[in-house]
Amino acid sequence: MDDLLDELKIKVVDVLNLQDISPADIDPDEQLVGGRLGIDSIDVLEMVIMMEKDYGLTIDNRDLGARVFASLRTMADFIRLQTLEVGG
Numbered sequence: 001m002d003d004l005l006d007e008l009k010i011k012v013v014d015v016l017n018l019q020d021i022s023p024a025d026i027d028p029d030e031q032l033v034g035g036r037l038g039i040d041s042i043d044v045l046e047m048v049i050m051m052e053k054d055y056g057l058t059i060d061n062r063d064l065g066a067r068v069f070a071s072l073r074t075m076a077d078f079i080r081l082q083t084l085e086v087g088g
Contacts, residue, residue, distance in 0.1 A: 004076045015050045016043050028072040057082050
């Protein structure tokens, strides 16, 4: 399994205080915003803050946020891409 995806599942459940959902219940490819998890625009702001705090990454416009927060996999891909660009 993918360690970053597992880490993000835990963070999303914790940061958003998702009741009755465990990290294992989240499919990495399922729609986050407006999907089964009930994530809304306020939750997206919480995830933006988490990305800045935990990964040092800035999501500074709505279009980028829509792409990054489409699914856990797109979040993980964004983190990996930004880490590669900064690191190398």
